[in-house]
Amino acid sequence: MTLQNRIINQFTDSIQTKQDALGELCELIELASQRMVSALLNDRKILTCGNGRSAASAQLLSSNLMNHFERDRPSLPAIALTTDTTTLTAITNDYSYEEVFSKPIRSLGQSGDVLVTYTDGNHSSNIAKAIVIAHSKDISIISFTGEKxxxxxxxxTERDLEIRVPxxxxxxxxxVHVLIxxxxxxxxxxxxxxxMG
Structure with missing residues (x-):
């Protein structure tokens, strides 16, 4: 296989996965946006987290909300729990990596907030712990996942939304997480x- 054929395969696979996701997830994406808007209109915030490349997705969401997306508009309250290296490393050192997102949720999370989690695999004990703590604080979850x-x-729970990429x-x-x-x-x-005028 030539290098250009490998490039074509990468593009083709990506396009096909996005088309499959569109067919399965359009309604869920709409519902997720409505839940986030409802929280924001009720003076609540969006918390977001993920590991590795999923941390980049979490930070993309919070940056787009807090700064702007494609238009100038007021900032929206969003916090990426992946960005404070001093706190992240302190929690990991003093407790465990499993607590790295749940401890900030305990201190920052409020009833009515939305926690948006990102994971593309099945080895995310810190995301799992964050979900458990969020539930205990009456924070709803929008979880970006994959087949694994x-x-x-x-x-x-039935109150949460899972946006599961096929x-x-x-x-x-x-x-697909980035596109969504x-x-x-x-x-x-x-x-x-x-x-807005």
Whole structure:
């Protein structure tokens, strides 16, 4: 296989996964945006977390909400729990990596907030612990997952939303998570600010 054929395969696989996700997830993405808008309109915030490349997705969401997406508009309250290296390393050192997101949720989370989690695999004990603590504080969950995320899926309740990408590939799942994150930001801006002069 030539290098260009490998490039074509990467693009083709990515496009197919995105088309599959569109067919399965459009309604859930709409509902997720409405839940986030409802929280924001009720003076609540969006908390978000993930590991590795999923941390990048979490930070993309909080950055797009707090700064701006594609238009100038007021900042929206969003916190990526993945960004404070002093706190992250202190919690990991003094307690365990499993506590790295749950401890900040205990201190920052409020009833009515939304926790958005990202994982493209099934080895996320810190995400699992974050979900358990969020539930105890009456924080609803929007969980971005993939086909290999059974542990996280099993923790979600009927009140939560799972946006599960129909792919067993971690890379394809990550790519779709980024696209859906951008869709959510567009939908949030549309619902909150399209009436602004």
């Amino acid at each position: 995320s059974e542990v996280i899926s099993g923790l979600l 792919s067993g590939s971690a890379i394809r799942t990550f790519e 994150t951008n869709c959510l930001c567009d939908l949030i801006d549309h619902q909150l600010f399209d009436g």
